[in-house]
Amino acid sequence: MDLYEYQGKELFAKYGIPVSEGRLALQPDEARAAAEELGGAVVVKAQVLTGGRGKAGGIKLAATPAEADERAAEILGMDIRGHIVRKVWIERASEIEREYYLSIAFDRSAKKPLFMFTTQGGVDIEEVAATHPEALVRLHVDPLVGFQPWHGRRLVYGAGISDPSEQKQVAAIAAKLYEAFIGCEAMLTEINPLIVTPHGEVRALDAKFSVDDNALFRHPDLAEMRDVDATDPLEALAREKGVTYVKLDGEVGVLGNGAGLTMGTVDVVAFVGGRAADFCDLGGGGDAEGVVDALEVITRDPQVRSIFFNIFGGITRCDEVARGILQALERMGIELPIVVRLDGTNADEGRRLLREADASNLHVEETMLEGARRAVELAKAT
Amino acid sequence: MAILVDNDTRLVVQGLTGSEGRFHGLRNRDYGTQVVAGVTPGKGGQDVDDIPVFDTVSDSVRKAGANTAMVFVPAPYAADAMYEAIDAGVGTVVCITEGVPAHEMLRIHAHVSSRDVRLIGPNCPGALSPGKANVGIIPAEIFREGAIGLVSRSGTLTYQIGHELAQLGLGNSTIVGIGGDPVVGSSFVDVLALFEDDSQTEQVVMVGEIGGDEEEKAAEFIESQMSKPVVAYIAGFTAPPGKTMGHAGAIISGSSGTAQAKKEALEGRGIRVGTTPTETAELVAEIAGR
Numbered sequence: 001m002d003l004y005e006y007q008g009k010e011l012f013a014k015y016g017i018p019v020s021e022g023r024l025a026l027q028p029d030e031a032r033a034a035a036e037e038l039g040g041a042v043v044v045k046a047q048v049l050t051g052g053r054g055k056a057g058g059i060k061l062a063a064t065p066a067e068a069d070e071r072a073a074e075i076l077g078m079d080i081r082g083h084i085v086r087k088v089w090i091e092r093a094s095e096i097e098r099e100y101y102l103s104i105a106f107d108r109s110a111k112k113p114l115f116m117f118t119t120q121g122g123v124d125i126e127e128v129a130a131t132h133p134e135a136l137v138r139l140h141v142d143p144l145v146g147f148q149p150w151h152g153r154r155l156v157y158g159a160g161i162s163d164p165s166e167q168k169q170v171a172a173i174a175a176k177l178y179e180a181f182i183g184c185e186a187m188l189t190e191i192n193p194l195i196v197t198p199h200g201e202v203r204a205l206d207a208k209f210s211v212d213d214n215a216l217f218r219h220p221d222l223a224e225m226r227d228v229d230a231t232d233p234l235e236a237l238a239r240e241k242g243v244t245y246v247k248l249d250g251e252v253g254v255l256g257n258g259a260g261l262t263m264g265t266v267d268v269v270a271f272v273g274g275r276a277a278d279f280c281d282l283g284g285g286g287d288a289e290g291v292v293d294a295l296e297v298i299t300r301d302p303q304v305r306s307i308f309f310n311i312f313g314g315i316t317r318c319d320e321v322a323r324g325i326l327q328a329l330e331r332m333g334i335e336l337p338i339v340v341r342l343d344g345t346n347a348d349e350g351r352r353l354l355r356e357a358d359a360s361n362l363h364v365e366e367t368m369l370e371g372a373r374r375a376v377e378l379a380k381a382t
Numbered sequence: 383m384a385i386l387v388d389n390d391t392r393l394v395v396q397g398l399t400g401s402e403g404r405f406h407g408l409r410n411r412d413y414g415t416q417v418v419a420g421v422t423p424g425k426g427g428q429d430v431d432d433i434p435v436f437d438t439v440s441d442s443v444r445k446a447g448a449n450t451a452m453v454f455v456p457a458p459y460a461a462d463a464m465y466e467a468i469d470a471g472v473g474t475v476v477c478i479t480e481g482v483p484a485h486e487m488l489r490i491h492a493h494v495s496s497r498d499v500r501l502i503g504p505n506c507p508g509a510l511s512p513g514k515a516n517v518g519i520i521p522a523e524i525f526r527e528g529a530i531g532l533v534s535r536s537g538t539l540t541y542q543i544g545h546e547l548a549q550l551g552l553g554n555s556t557i558v559g560i561g562g563d564p565v566v567g568s569s570f571v572d573v574l575a576l577f578e579d580d581s582q583t584e585q586v587v588m589v590g591e592i593g594g595d596e597e598e599k600a601a602e603f604i605e606s607q608m609s610k611p612v613v614a615y616i617a618g619f620t621a622p623p624g625k626t627m628g629h630a631g632a633i634i635s636g637s638s639g640t641a642q643a644k645k646e647a648l649e650g651r652g653i654r655v656g657t658t659p660t661e662t663a664e665l666v667a668e669i670a671g672r
Contacts, residue, residue: 106485106488106564108565108593108594108631109594111488111491111492111565112488112492113488126636143488143489143492144489144492182485185483185484185485212483212485213626213630214457214481214482214483214630215484215485215486217457218458218483244628246622246625246626248620248622256538258538258539258628259562259591259627259628259629260534260537260538260539260540260562260589260591260628260632261536261537261538261539261541261542261617262627263536263591263617263618263621263627263628263632264536264539264542264615264617266618266620266621267619267658268658268659270619270620276620279621279627279628281627281628312538312539312541312542312545313521313541316538343524343541343542343545344538344541367660368542368658368659368660369660
């Protein structure tokens with residue numbers, strides 16, 4: 001789960017990382033009030049879960065509260081790479097002498113947290129890595145040992161920071177960022193830019209924070225930060241119903257059990273000349289109730305022309321899935337053509353149930369490839 | 383021979399008294415696996431269909447001779463269960479549970495690496511050696527005994543490919559699901575190395591998916607360290623970037639972890655990649671001379 005800049009900064013503040021004072025605003029007049037409270041020049045920053053805000057005009061300076069009102073009115077409602085701006089962060093404007101970059105990523109390849117630090121901040125880090133790899137300090141932390149003061153020293157000396165006060169501040173921020181990374185079970189914490197003011201003060205000017213969905217059960221404060229309004233409405237409905245669903249762009253509603261098989265099914269639908277409308281994984285359980293929930297989500301998408309169930313039973317029992325399909329047909333009166341392919345645990349029983357039901361829009365196919373072909377054919381015919 | 387699980391496997395099921403643990407534990411026993419114990423704290427002395435239940439994994443090792451542990455407990459307790467099994471002295475730990483926090487796995491991975499124990503999973507279907515033993519949730523009736531090793535990040539996709547192989551008259555030495563999380567106990571490379579050393583295995587199918595770079599590492603390993611032919615399949619060619627596709631580990635981050643990049647890394651080292659599960663099975667049959 002990705003967090004907004006303002007949420008990331010809240011967490012930074014909680015862990016003792018210096019940030020500028022700011023307020024959240026949902027309306028232009030709230031932005032004006034925030035600017036009045038903060039006093040002096042402020043920056044109005046679009047809160048969206050995507051990069052490239054600055055270039056898109058989502059970050060603007062305001063010298064007075066009236067200007068803050070105007071800038072907020074311009075930014076609120078803006079579409080930045082498909083994300084509508086619903087909130088702005090009003091922050092006291094900073095004087096910037098230098099811009100650095102500091103992050104900790106969950107390095108799944110090395111299986112360790114990875115620090116990255118460079119004095120060439122404020123720009124795309126992948127660009128720095130490509131053009132000036134020598135300017136980027138990369139440092140892994142042993143997860144069983146944790147952060148040690150030498151990590152901080154390696155970062156500051158490695159990047160060539162010579163001012164003692166600055167060294168001390170950056171090393172302290174690195175230690176606190178690691179605490180935040182571990183404390184929040186983050187997949188990424190990034191400060192870009194980490195600024196140095198003309199007075200020599202080091203501060204986080206931006207915050208990128210992403211946390212592990214699987215760890216949210218023990219971080220209720222983070223779980224509450226999820227912005228339901230920002231997610232696709234179908235994906236939000238799916239989450240509410242406990243269905244694993246990703247909206248795609250085509251016309252064949254795909255349901256599989258297991259992530260790999262479902263991904264493979266989406267690929268095979270493309271391979272036979274169609275396009276999947278979604279990725280929907282019934283998961284391990286796949287009981288009748290789960291099938292009904294999944295179908296409710298999928299049929300809510302007006303682009304769907306046919307539905308393809310591709311089930312290979314393991315934990316999922318095929319007879320349960322068959323019962324679910326039949327219950328859903330009965331309850332929901334689905335008229336779209338449904339192609340079903342069952343194999344694995346209790347598949348014979350499942351197929352028997354479907355055949356006995358004798359529903360005219362239900363097509364039982366033997367193989368994954370045949371099922372996909374049939375579903376694509378039916379989607380094109382309707 | 384087969385790898386990881388066989389006739390010598392003596393299984394303890396952590397969470398045997400839960401509904402899923404019981405269902406699959408008994409299925410594993412019905413298949414012929416020696417399920418010698420269950421563990422549920424506070425239920426020591428009870429039994430599940432004549433399988434004795436102990437309070438600790440350590441008891442099951444001492445009193446029932448367990449040498450392999452299967453973790454079937456809910457996600458919040460799974461890390462603890464893995465640590466307990468690792469400490470109890472079993473040789474292999476298979477964690478089926480989905481939803482273990484990724485940070486927990488960083489620590490477990492580092493911990494287990496320095497010990498003489500092999501961890502499979504979490505978020506995996508387990509391991510099956512047809513005709514010998516089944517540890518996990520793989521529907522064994524689909525698979526036949528044979529010479530093809532199968533290693534995969536996905537459960538059901540593996541069943542699909544195993545099924546297609548069976549249709550072509552090909553069987554398996556061992557089927558290993560390594561799990562769909564960003565960090566798992568054993569990687570493709572770890573399992574490929576076991577297959578390379580296994581006398582029953584003649585060739586291997588590797589089933590990968592988007593996210594991470596374990597397929598790329600495997601490509602390098604196959605080229606430099608393996609004599610046996612490997613055929614691959616990758617899921618997620620049509621997956622959009624930045625979206626978690628069911629498995630916590632199946633996500634394209636920025637421009638890294640795409641199916642296309644994995645396919646190119648494999649094909650660049652002479653490893654054939656099937657476009658569909660069906661084509662993948664056909665490639666295997668071609669190499670096997672069927």
